[in-house]
Amino acid sequence: MKLNGKTISFDQPSINDNGSIQVPAQTLFEALGIKSVWDKQTHTIPASQGDTKLIVPVKLVNGVPMISVRFVSETFGAKVTWIKATRSVEIITN
Numbered sequence: 001m002k003l004n005g006k007t008i009s010f011d012q013p014s015i016n017d018n019g020s021i022q023v024p025a026q027t028l029f030e031a032l033g034i035k036s037v038w039d040k041q042t043h044t045i046p047a048s049q050g051d052t053k054l055i056v057p058v059k060l061v062n063g064v065p066m067i068s069v070r071f072v073s074e075t076f077g078a079k080v081t082w083i084k085a086t087r088s089v090e091i092i093t094n
Helices: 025-032 069-075
Strands: 015-017 020-024 044-049 052-057 059-061 064-068 079-083 088-092
Touching: 015 064, 020 025, 020 069, 025 044, 025 064, 025 069, 052 069, 064 069, 069 079, 069 088
Parallel strands: none
Antiparallel strands: 015 020, 020 064, 044 052, 059 064, 079 088
8 A cells, every 4th residue: 555655564464345445543544644542342443633533443353453445544535546457555645
């Protein structure tokens, strides 16, 4: 995955969940500069950036909270593109 042209690496590999690319939540939120807190009881992550607030549902994979790249990135104003040739995601922020 690339964010503004820079490669982002994850400790846990991304997964394709019925066409939705899921990545480790903490790494994506940090890369996008989004404040977030993992709520173990509800398996959600309340996240905020400026006036945008979101409660993100997660999927646990090997104990790691995973979230949808497109859903989260676009909610916070980024443009997400699937690069078919390389089977990768590119995110562009403002």
